[in-house]
Amino acid sequence: MKRRIPYNKPCFEGKELVYIAEAINNGIISGDGQFTKRCHAFLEAELGVKKAFLTTSCTHALEMAAILLNIEAGDEVIVPSFTFVSTANAFALHKARIVFIDIRPDTLNMDETQLEKLITPRTKAVVPVHYAGVGCEMDTILEIAGRHNIAVVEDNAHGLFGKYKGKPLGSLGCMSALSFHETKNVTCGEGGALLLNDPRLIERAEIIREKGTSRSRFFRGEIKKYTWEDIGSSYLPSDILAGFLYAQLEAKDHIQEHRRRIWQYYYSALIPWAQEHGIHLPAIPEHCDQPYHMFYMLMPSHEDRRRMIEHLESHGIRSVFHYLPLHLSGMGVRMGGKKGNCPVTEDISDRLIRLPFFNKLTGIEQECIVEAVFSFYN
Numbered sequence: 001m002k003r004r005i006p007y008n009k010p011c012f013e014g015k016e017l018v019y020i021a022e023a024i025n026n027g028i029i030s031g032d033g034q035f036t037k038r039c040h041a042f043l044e045a046e047l048g049v050k051k052a053f054l055t056t057s058c059t060h061a062l063e064m065a066a067i068l069l070n071i072e073a074g075d076e077v078i079v080p081s082f083t084f085v086s087t088a089n090a091f092a093l094h095k096a097r098i099v100f101i102d103i104r105p106d107t108l109n110m111d112e113t114q115l116e117k118l119i120t121p122r123t124k125a126v127v128p129v130h131y132a133g134v135g136c137e138m139d140t141i142l143e144i145a146g147r148h149n150i151a152v153v154e155d156n157a158h159g160l161f162g163k164y165k166g167k168p169l170g171s172l173g174c175m176s177a178l179s180f181h182e183t184k185n186v187t188c189g190e191g192g193a194l195l196l197n198d199p200r201l202i203e204r205a206e207i208i209r210e211k212g213t214s215r216s217r218f219f220r221g222e223i224k225k226y227t228w229e230d231i232g233s234s235y236l237p238s239d240i241l242a243g244f245l246y247a248q249l250e251a252k253d254h255i256q257e258h259r260r261r262i263w264q265y266y267y268s269a270l271i272p273w274a275q276e277h278g279i280h281l282p283a284i285p286e287h288c289d290q291p292y293h294m295f296y297m298l299m300p301s302h303e304d305r306r307r308m309i310e311h312l313e314s315h316g317i318r319s320v321f322h323y324l325p326l327h328l329s330g331m332g333v334r335m336g337g338k339k340g341n342c343p344v345t346e347d348i349s350d351r352l353i354r355l356p357f358f359n360k361l362t363g364i365e366q367e368c369i370v371e372a373v374f375s376f377y378n
């Protein structure tokens, strides 16, 4: 039978079932049990953030951020066009106008040189996405945002364990969102976290996450009954999922080391071929430590990208592309997006291809992938 290499595969580190059983035996499988607390402590210690709250997804962490910032009709939020829908949708849900910013052609991160001219008196937040876990130019973004009194919410769905100038991604804005979706380095299937660096946000975040109630304080024995305090929703995951996640977090060093090897293998094997054929591989600035979240190539044209995906598929290898420019999506156009608004995004999104990348990708599988890529121009 022909070999099939998927683009992503959920991988298990060994203790997931043990911890799930432990969570069940603890008798608390709703949110905020033992494993949720352990995950919170791990993330707070590892990233040096004031408070971590597990959520049911990164999307939900971003929605919590929008509520915490009191986003309302007429507010503007600056978001890269080259990102996943949730980065924008979380704020659009609260009737914000999304202002799309283009990306840099090297890191594919928000182009910080365009930020200031997009700011108006209605701008309430800017959401840098650390694409592939490579840090955005946070010094500049934080300086501009600080001067205009605008909140910086890091969408760090890709960048857990990445660093910018030695500082953990996710610890730089007033808050940040993580994803533990199946495609991420560390996963629990579906999950996320909201990380808070501004201690003034903690108390309200806890209420928003618990359906707008003071239930967390009640469970800690601080109050006799809990009540409806604010708007909110049910953003906390079951402790069963937290048990799964904790097993993965504990295996962080092993996961990250393996992913580093996978990334380095792709890079060193492909770079001479890429240079010969005018293909760009990821650019990692010296001051950024990447967490080896993905490996992509920028093909010379849309047509080459289409043919490369087909070619790899014919070798049993699944490769994928993303993101479609948000400013040209149905919603984006209704918000005023037009072709030509974000030319770098429009160009890159036509040419980017992601190679298979998951924790248990083997050396033999990688050799097959690289061989198949090499045979493309033959």
Ligand SMILES: Cc1ncc(COP(=O)(O)O)c(C=O)c1O
Pocket: 057, 058, 059, 060, 083, 084, 086, 087, 129, 155, 157, 158, 178, 179, 180, 181, 191, 192
């Ligand atoms: C940049 C970015 N933000 C947000 C999300 C949403 O993450 P989740 O699926 O955990 O809601 C994704 C999903 O991959 C993403 O790539």
